[in-house]
Amino acid sequence: MNKKIRAKVKKFYEKPIKNQAINVLKEELDSLPALIQDYFQKVDLIGKERIKRVRLSQKGYFKLKPDSNWKPFSAEQCVNTEDWSFLWYAKIKMIPLVNFHVVDEFIEGRGALKARLFNFITVVDEEGEKIDQGEFLRFISEAPWYPSFYLNEKIVWNTLDERTLELTIKKNHIQISGKILFDNLGFIEEVTAKRYYTNQNNITLEDWHGFYEGYKEFNGILIPTDFKVCWHLESGNYCYIKGKILNIEFN
Numbered sequence: 001m002n003k004k005i006r007a008k009v010k011k012f013y014e015k016p017i018k019n020q021a022i023n024v025l026k027e028e029l030d031s032l033p034a035l036i037q038d039y040f041q042k043v044d045l046i047g048k049e050r051i052k053r054v055r056l057s058q059k060g061y062f063k064l065k066p067d068s069n070w071k072p073f074s075a076e077q078c079v080n081t082e083d084w085s086f087l088w089y090a091k092i093k094m095i096p097l098v099n100f101h102v103v104d105e106f107i108e109g110r111g112a113l114k115a116r117l118f119n120f121i122t123v124v125d126e127e128g129e130k131i132d133q134g135e136f137l138r139f140i141s142e143a144p145w146y147p148s149f150y151l152n153e154k155i156v157w158n159t160l161d162e163r164t165l166e167l168t169i170k171k172n173h174i175q176i177s178g179k180i181l182f183d184n185l186g187f188i189e190e191v192t193a194k195r196y197y198t199n200q201n202n203i204t205l206e207d208w209h210g211f212y213e214g215y216k217e218f219n220g221i222l223i224p225t226d227f228k229v230c231w232h233l234e235s236g237n238y239c240y241i242k243g244k245i246l247n248i249e250f251n
Contacts, residue, residue: 005089005103012078012087017052017251024048024148033159036150038186043147043215043222051146051250054079060243062092064100066235073243079139081149083108084171086139104135109172111135129173130196130203136174140167141191141210144224145248187215188224197231207232218248 026046029037040046056077061070075090085107092100100123102115111131115124143149158166160179168177178193195208208231212224223245230239 002101005087008087008105008107009076009078009089012080012085013053013055015080015083018082022050024050024151028151032150033157033165035159035163035165035180035182035186036157039182039188040147040150042186044217045147045221048148048220049251050148050151052080052082053251054081054146054248056145056248057246058090058243059246060241062090063238063240064092066233066238070242073241075243079142079146081146084136084139086135086142104138106132106135106139109136109174126198133174133176134195136171137176137178137193137195137208140169140176141178141193144188144191144212145245146250147221147223187222188212197233214244218245219250221250223248 024040024045024047029040029046054077058075058077060073062073063070071092071094073090073092075088077086077088079086086105087107088102088104090102090104092102094100098118100115100117103112105112109132111127111134113124113126113131113135117123152169154169156168158168160166163182165180166177167180168175170176176193178191180188181190181192183189189212191210193208194205196203197206197208209229211228211230212226214224214226215222216225217223225245226243227245228239228242230237
């Protein structure tokens, strides 16, 4: 991790928590759809502190292009649920001694994706409104790792059927709408929405899906440890990351 990234990570944890991390109360759930109320019960969130800060580590495999091979990666991620921000720093092992260093972030309402070979040759450097939308969507879709975020009063819920909720939320110039699918036991198993996909110089709005499973207890709360993220393109499905949470810490 280079000096610039270390400084960004440090800010996530030096910044004081704005409001006291109060416990989640059962009566707070009364206005929420039954599916999310049941979910909070399943993951044992009631009576636990609201999650304000998150730090986690991951490992898994990454596919840079639809027709490329899976490459192992390791990553660290920090999240601030008060500022709606995250920073993900990963190393993707291309061949022995050759790594891609990737930084994916959404900070102060702006997204960025940067990748460097050997940590100094820039390969990817993407910013702009379409990247903002995609990174904000990522933050929202990863809320099963910090589930008390679903109590945010700015979220608008709509029940679509007995296993599906629609979530809509807005930040500055970006509005996100997506579907949350629950499994037969009431756990979140999939989040899906439209996201901008870049294929060389062509950018299109495509179906994007995040999948979760393998719920385990961390800090007294059940968190999905296994994840996979895929594009559903006209040319076929392109799953580009699959991995596992190794450790996660709150507040």
